[in-house]
Amino acid sequence: MDDRSLSNIDQPSLFCILSKRLFAGMFNFRKIFALWFLVATTMSYTSVSMAVPKVKSWSTENGVRVYYVHAPELPMVDVQILFDAGSARDKKKKGLSLLTNRMLSMGAGKLDATGIAENFESVGAKLGRGALRDSAWLSLRTLSKEKYLSKAVNTLATVLNKPRFLKGDLAREKKRIVATIRQQGASPSSIAKRAFYKELFRKHPYANMPIGTIKGVKSLNKKDLQKFYQQYYVGNNAVVAIVGAIDEARARKMVHTLTSTLKPGSKAAALPKVKPLTKSKLVHIPHPSSQSHIFIGQTGTYRGDPEYYLLYTANHPFGGGGGLTSRLAQEVREKRGLAYSVYSYFSPMRRRGIFVIGMQTKNSNTVKAINLLNAQLNKYHRKGMSRKEFKHAVSNITGGFALRIDTNKEIVQYLGLIGFYNLPINYMTEFTKNIQKLDRKQINAAFKKRIRPQAMVTIVVGGRKAPVLSAP
């Protein structure tokens, strides 16, 4: 797994979008940069943001909130159903959220896993599913023509409403997840990620990995899953996002088929607030790898944070923006060749998510690299971005946004995000405008206020000996 996917751990929507882009590779920045250049030199920003889709929203009798965009261009429909049922709800049953979500498609009603898969495939439809810290979701891409759509939607309704949680299926899936956790235990990037979350969030539910622990997963039984399902997979805890070639009447009918038999239930309780770190900590985990994985960070911002746009933009010239033109990239990669990639980002969640600086380097360069990252952070924290960096960041972010919502898959994921985090319904329309409104001094002030260089967690996985750092 690419380390950069760390950024997306609690953003089902952006996760998918960015995964796609990360899959496409580092070359994203080229396109974004090219577009920025185009925008900055020949076009007005408005022409780029014109394609932003019109969102309609309503709620059902049993409390499901629905977000819908009519997109008639492709004869397809994308649906995402999200529940506030991510691993932050696991409590002591580590891995319960993910396993519950996964088991939904392993048997429902009269269908076993193969039957479910074949039902979807027979109409060319594709099921997705997942669980991260905040949310757990099912998704569907189907043809919009009624005869295909109805079979796909009916099957999804069965999967969502009539899970079997059979003991044999459960034993098999537990075994698979345990095997994956074991594999991750040998991967330096997984080890580093687990340690980073543990140190940052300590007793907060975000400290745990959605996949759980071997002990936790082994202990889960059918009753745990049923209980979790009955509590969290309920109307008042659900958001449905729909984009595609169906009119509102059909969209409403689809929502009815999918969710009308869900119990209203209750919205999941508010998560505890994340307590910011108060002092720095270095954790070294020896590993027989030649490269060391380095994460430096602290808790950052949350969805709906009034300062979100400021912080998001503040990060851009520092370690964001696709990874080649940022200060970190220039200092670490271009000038010193210490790493192939280096980056920083905020990952907003329901509560404060991570702010992280990440890179890999040869074990012998670890100390040098960490000192450099800290020096850069301190400098940026003190002085902030330059006018030139500010202009570039705003152009780049606003120019690139249209590309992030130019496919139905991306739009449905943004809709899910808007619904799940109660963002303004015009989030997509306003994003670019909100960035354009920002003032450089405000941005620098927000970063200075929020980021505390004196309270950073540093995780190093790799090498035998703990790095000895110079005094800060």
Place this chain on the structure above:
Amino acid sequence: MDDRSLSNIDQPSLFCILSKRLFAGMFNFRKIFALWFLVATTMSYTSVSMAVPKVKSWSTENGVRVYYVHAPELPMVDVQILFDAGSARDKKKKGLSLLTNRMLSMGAGKLDATGIAENFESVGAKLGRGALRDSAWLSLRTLSKEKYLSKAVNTLATVLNKPRFLKGDLAREKKRIVATIRQQGASPSSIAKRAFYKELFRKHPYANMPIGTIKGVKSLNKKDLQKFYQQYYVGNNAVVAIVGAIDEARARKMVHTLTSTLKPGSKAAALPKVKPLTKSKLVHIPHPSSQSHIFIGQTGTYRGDPEYYLLYTANHPFGGGGGLTSRLAQEVREKRGLAYSVYSYFSPMRRRGIFVIGMQTKNSNTVKAINLLNAQLNKYHRKGMSRKEFKHAVSNITGGFALRIDTNKEIVQYLGLIGFYNLPINYMTEFTKNIQKLDRKQINAAFKKRIRPQAMVTIVVGGRKAPVLSAP
């Protein structure tokens, strides 16, 4: 990765089919068994095999062989383009085939990786690609309506015909592949698989893993890829499989768009024959895992082998058939609880592929497990299957076949298999009939002749000490 995917390493078609089923899990056998039961008790076999699709085939001027099935039920088209350009063609450049295949979608014509991905996504199309030992391929699922199809097909044509192989992209992909090989180096199942192929195929090109070696991948450069591409991605070395809602005229036009600018080139040279093992060998690779991964096997059968059906059926009661009712499953799993799953299979390739028996067990049970597997193999080799097992195997295989070709994705993969391995064009129609024609004594004789229990390679990964086996 599920160990059972080992079975599919050189069957791009079956690979995908079985992956889907394996993904759906062990429960496949239930459906197959249920169907078998239904078939055996209430229906005639013919009614099950009636849905077999009608295949049409032709060749283009530049030598591309095309296999086409008209399937108007879904407004979609599935295409697979295969080349005899798998890792068996790597020679000393380990990993060249896979890297070349992967780089195709990383930049082509004027498009970078993101541009390619977005071109497909903008019309709801999905690109696939892969390379195993025998073949390398690209695949596409697209809507059949002209305006979507033409954009998807034009993009695929660019990907196939105008790869850029840019140095920056290449460096990034090499880094990713090297990281994956490193990860595999820590996974007992990957270690076992690599060792198994190495011992079985020794100096034969099949000995190498398609992903290559760290040293091999690091050494590859742009020229290597260009040369490989120019030699193997040519008309006479290509097969196109098409299934979907397009008539023959449009299918021909599509093939023209995709392949008419490929140089005719030459068919890849015949691969050397695989030399069967002459004596047994035990390889123990210590690993700090609590479970040991065990593979026991030798080289087996090839595509087009006159004895293929006999051997395939012979394996069914032994360790095949979905994994619960076989002798191995009964002895290892049900009676002794030594493993959650145990299986055996033949994996036919251009030349003889593997015959393997596989399982995982606690380190302390390794010797017991290996002795048991060998005892079962010896017994089955000596006496063969019973009448009851014979009846069950034939019913199960013939009953299950219809399920393997009940979606367009599965059919296109079979078409690719038929074209790539020059199987009879009526392969799908005849499969069931060919199994029904078999005679129990012939089956037992074929297994007895082909399998040599005195010349098996045994790979054990796990535990500190090599297992000491009792004399055979």
